[in-house]
Amino acid sequence: MDPDGSPGWTIKLGDSPVVGTAIHNGTDVDSTCRSLMCLPDPERLREEDPFTEHFIADFPTQITVHRSRFQVDLNRARDAAIYLSPEQSWGLKVWQQQPSEDIVTEALAFHDAYYAELKRVLTEIENRHGRFVLIDVHSYNHRRGGPEVIPTSQEEAPDINIGTFSMDRERWAPIVAPFIETLRGHSLNGKPIDIRENVSFQGKGEQTRFVHANFPKTGCAIAVEFKKIFMDEWSGDPDQATIDQLRTMLASTVPVLEAALRGFG
Numbered sequence: 001m002d003p004d005g006s007p008g009w010t011i012k013l014g015d016s017p018v019v020g021t022a023i024h025n026g027t028d029v030d031s032t033c034r035s036l037m038c039l040p041d042p043e044r045l046r047e048e049d050p051f052t053e054h055f056i057a058d059f060p061t062q063i064t065v066h067r068s069r070f071q072v073d074l075n076r077a078r079d080a081a082i083y084l085s086p087e088q089s090w091g092l093k094v095w096q097q098q099p100s101e102d103i104v105t106e107a108l109a110f111h112d113a114y115y116a117e118l119k120r121v122l123t124e125i126e127n128r129h130g131r132f133v134l135i136d137v138h139s140y141n142h143r144r145g146g147p148e149v150i151p152t153s154q155e156e157a158p159d160i161n162i163g164t165f166s167m168d169r170e171r172w173a174p175i176v177a178p179f180i181e182t183l184r185g186h187s188l189n190g191k192p193i194d195i196r197e198n199v200s201f202q203g204k205g206e207q208t209r210f211v212h213a214n215f216p217k218t219g220c221a222i223a224v225e226f227k228k229i230f231m232d233e234w235s236g237d238p239d240q241a242t243i244d245q246l247r248t249m250l251a252s253t254v255p256v257l258e259a260a261l262r263g264f265g
Helices: 031-036 041-047 101-129 173-184 206-214 240-251 253-262
Strands: 009-012 018-022 061-065 132-140 160-163 195-197 219-227
Touching: 009 101, 018 101, 018 253, 031 101, 061 101, 101 132, 101 206, 132 206, 132 253, 160 173, 173 195, 173 219, 173 253, 206 219, 240 253
Parallel strands: 018 061, 018 132, 132 219, 160 195
Antiparallel strands: 009 061, 160 219
16 A cells, blocks of 8 residues: 555446556655665656556546556566566666565565455456456557667567467457457558557566466456557657547447457357
């Protein structure tokens, strides 16, 4: 729980089997951790997923995490959720000194509390609807060399990467296929959008793994990585028009997913 008494995330519940999450949206770091961190805020922001909460804003059920992944990363396994060495965080040195046992304990408690709450929410949805789909929204950088450097090639960096590694892909094909096709039916700024599966990322994060481990027959979790074509990843400035288009695009999948779940064998 955060110092202000909030749990560190916001959950909006709707009457639908479709859930959208933005667990790397957060930028909050508590004062104790901030005083021990040596990573400048702009570099921290570059590896967070700002604005992803907007992409799920039309989902019936939404889960948005406010705490920064640099304090505790909910999409990593519990024993790797705190970036204690640069190898865990894209070569970035996060801490000027190793965090104390109290900080580590609190961070892991936050990780535990989030997954306990996620299981509770998803169990309620499972009980009400029988099955559910969780869309796990993230974003990724494609200009790591600098703002003036040639970006990662399109071949290696689709506009939207769909990650399906941890699911029973054959079982959930009737859900994943219409989801992808619905997204492909849109254009972005008047051009076709490049959507591919398991290219730059495979969906190996902890949240999708958790869903498929705990709800193997009833829960389908799809990791969705938006390339940061909706913002300047170096300045942090958003492109609101592109964000709005991506939001509309993702929202259009909700009735498609609901229908696919109803027809699921």
